Each structure stands twice: as C-alpha cells, then as structure tokens.
Amino acid sequence: MNHSIHSEAELTLIGITNEKTLEKRLPGDLAMWFFILAELTVFAILFIGFAVSEQLNSAIFIEGKAKLHQMLGLINTLTLITSSFFVALALNAMHAGDGKKSAKLLVVAKLVACVYIAVKVWEYMSLFEQNIDIETNTFFTLYFMITFFHLMHILLGMVILTFIAVKANKNEYNASNITGFEAGASYWHMVDMLWIILFPLIYVI
Amino acid sequence: MAYGRYALDYSLSTYLCDLTFMQIINSNKKNTLSWLWLMVLTVISTFIGLVINNKALFIASVLFIVFLKGQQIIDIFMELAQAPKFWRRLLLGYVTLLPLVIGFIYIL
Numbered sequence: 662m663n664h665s666i667h668s669e670a671e672l673t674l675i676g677i678t679n680e681k682t683l684e685k686r687l688p689g690d691l692a693m694w695f696f697i698l699a700e701l702t703v704f705a706i707l708f709i710g711f712a713v714s715e716q717l718n719s720a721i722f723i724e725g726k727a728k729l730h731q732m733l734g735l736i737n738t739l740t741l742i743t744s745s746f747f748v749a750l751a752l753n754a755m756h757a758g759d760g761k762k763s764a765k766l767l768v769v770a771k772l773v774a775c776v777y778i779a780v781k782v783w784e785y786m787s788l789f790e791q792n793i794d795i796e797t798n799t800f801f802t803l804y805f806m807i808t809f810f811h812l813m814h815i816l817l818g819m820v821i822l823t824f825i826a827v828k829a830n831k832n833e834y835n836a837s838n839i840t841g842f843e844a845g846a847s848y849w850h851m852v853d854m855l856w857i858i859l860f861p862l863i864y865v866i
Numbered sequence: 867m868a869y870g871r872y873a874l875d876y877s878l879s880t881y882l883c884d885l886t887f888m889q890i891i892n893s894n895k896k897n898t899l900s901w902l903w904l905m906v907l908t909v910i911s912t913f914i915g916l917v918i919n920n921k922a923l924f925i926a927s928v929l930f931i932v933f934l935k936g937q938q939i940i941d942i943f944m945e946l947a948q949a950p951k952f953w954r955r956l957l958l959g960y961v962t963l964l965p966l967v968i969g970f971i972y973i974l
Contacts, residue, residue: 687949694953705964712971735912739905746901749943750894757890850943857935858964861911861928866972 689844697851700814704855707810708862711803718799725800726863728793733784734864737777738856744773745853748822752846755834763842764830767822770849774819781812804863811859814852821845893945900942907931922973929965936961 687694715722751766788794788801795805825845828834834842911931918924937958941947946954 685948685950687953688945698956701960705960708964709967709971712968716971731912735908738908742901742904742908745939745943746897746904749897752945753890753893753897756893847944850939853943854936854939854961857939858932858961860908861932862968865911865915865928866925 688840689847690840693844693847697847700851701855704807704811704858707803707807708858711807711862714799714803721798722800725798725804728788728791729804729864730784730787731864733780734860737780738860740773740777740780741853741856744770744777745850747773748846748849751826751829752842755829755839755842756836758832758835760829760832760834763834764826767826767829771819771822771826774815774822777815778812781808807859807863811852811855814855818849818852821848896942900938904935904938907935925969925972929969932965933961 747766747770751763751770754760754763754766785805793801795802822845825834825842829842911928914927914931915924918927940954940957940961944957946957
C-alpha cells in the first residue's frame with residue numbers, strides 16, 4: 662500500500678508524530694511493575710546474602726556446590742529462557758489479535774516450564790537421598806531457601822499464565838485491553854531474569 | 867470533502883494496521899534472535915571456567931554475561947526498550963549493580 666499519502670503534518674494533527682510516539686508506554690499495569698520491583702529487591706538481598714556467606718564459609722560452599730549437578734542448572738536455565746521466549750511470541754500473537762495462537766504458545770511456554778519443575782524436583786529428591794536437606798549446613802540452607810522461593814514464583818507464574826491463556830483463548834484481550842496479558846508476561850520474564858542471576862551464583866561461580 | 871475524510875480515515879487505519887503487522891513481524895524476529903543469543907550466552911557462561919583460570923577474570927566474565935542476558939530480557943522480552951526511560955533504566959540498573967556488588971564481594 663502507499664504509505665506516503667500521509668504527510669507528517671497530517672499524522673501530527675491526529676496525535677501521531679512518529680512510530681516511537683505510538684510505542685512509548687510501559688507494558689502492563691503500573692502496580693505489577695511495583696510488585697516486580699519489590700520481588701527483585703527481596704531476591705537481591707538473598708543473592709547478596711548468599712555471596713557474603715560464601716566468602717565467610719568458603720570451604721562449606723565449595724563442598725556444597727560440588728554436590729550439585731551443574732548440567733541440571735544449565736538445562737533449567739535453557740528451559741526458562743525458552744519458556745520466556747514463547748511467552749514473548751504469545752504476546753506478539755495477541756497484539757496481532759490472534760487469541761487462539763496466543764493461547765497455544767502460552768501452553769507451550771508452560772510445558773517447557775514443566776521441564777524446569779521436573780528437573781528441580783529430581784534435584785531435590787537426589788539431594789534428599791544423600792541425606793542432604795535444609796539443615797545440613799549454611800550452603801544448603803541458602804540453596805534450598807533461594808531455589809525453593811524461586812520455584813514458588815515459577816508456580817505462581819504458571820497460574821498467571823494459565824489465567825491469561827484462558828482469557829486469550831476466548832479472545833477477551835484486544836488493543837485497548839491487553840495490560841493484564843502484558844503484566845502476566847512481564848512477571849514471567851522477571852522470574853526468568855532472576856534465575857539468570859541465580860544460576861551462575863549457585864552453580865557456576 | 868466527506869469522501870476525502872473517509873479516504874483519509876480508511877487509508878490511515880490500513881496504514882496503522884500495516885504498521886502494527888510489520889512491528890509484530892519485526893518483534894518476532896527480535897525475540898528469536900534474542901532467544902538464540904541468550905542460549906549461546908548461557909552455554910558460554912557455564913563452560914567459561916574451562917578456559918579462564920584466573921578466578922577474578924572468571925567471575926567478572928560470568929557476571930558480565932549476567933548483565934548481557936539481563937539486558938536482552940529487559941529490552942526485548944519485557945519490551946522495555948520502547949517503555950519510558952525511567953523504567954528501563956531502573957531494570958537495567960538492577961542487572962548492572964547487582965552483578966557489580968556480587969563481583970566485589972567475591973573478588974575483594
């Protein structure tokens with residue numbers, strides 16, 4: 662089609678000066694972003710606490726990290742990134758007005774996240790079989806506390822994704838009513854971002 | 867005049883639909899590239915210890931990769947590259963400052 666039929670002046674008249682003006686907005690609810698900030702703060706305290714404890718008890722932490730499976734941490738990182746990717750695609754599909762496709766992509770995102778949960782549960786069971794639990798030492802207290810807290814966020818995220826998938830499937834979102842979808846997607850990306858910091862802290866460094 | 871107004875409205879709505887469609891196609895491409903980049907960075911950060919023997923350099927490299935990955939999630943997946951600068955800077959500040967603080971704790 663011919664895009665040149667609109668001069669800049671015509672677009673300015675109706676309040677559209679350029680493409681950037683159209684897009685310059687915060688995705689989702691402001692309340693969700695404050696919630697995300699609160700969550701990030703809590704996790705920042707836990708991560709810094711973990712790093713300080715490691716410096717104070719380096720022998721225990723080296724021994725503890727050796728008992729973890731780095732490959733499981735890697736698989737979980739790859740699954741969460743992939744899940745986040747499908748949520749981003751689902752949001753794009755919803756922006757295009759394709760609620761059914763969006764809901765299907767959200768289901769894929771959740772199935773990928775189920776791999777994360779299965780791996781995490783297997784890792785916990787494996788540690789329990791070695792008589793390792795939250796009271797074993799400082800490393801495992803922090804390990805179980807941080808990873809379980811993160812797992813709870815994954816489960817909450819999956820409930821949110823289910824809720825928005827059902828609404829998307831019914832085509833209840835549209836261009837003027839998509840903040841709920843965006844807020845849910847942002848929450849999921851935050852959970853992914855937290856694991857990206859958690860993974861090297863516990864499994865790599 | 868009325869026909870002219872109709873023609874303007876019709877072509878403008880088509881233009882905006884077309885614009886939105888192109889944005890979605892571009893966004894899907896960006897998301898796919900970002901996903902691939904995140905996967906590559908994850909694998910690099912996992913095995914970087916095999917090639918870097920210096921502890922400080924190893925920790926700095928891993929934490930720098932955390933920043934790179936965080937930036938991708940914030941700008942591409944969360945779409946904060948198109949959001950008001952305050953929120954983008956706030957989130958980018960998080961993935962910059964937190965790895966820096968953790969790095970200082972480990973290295974110093």
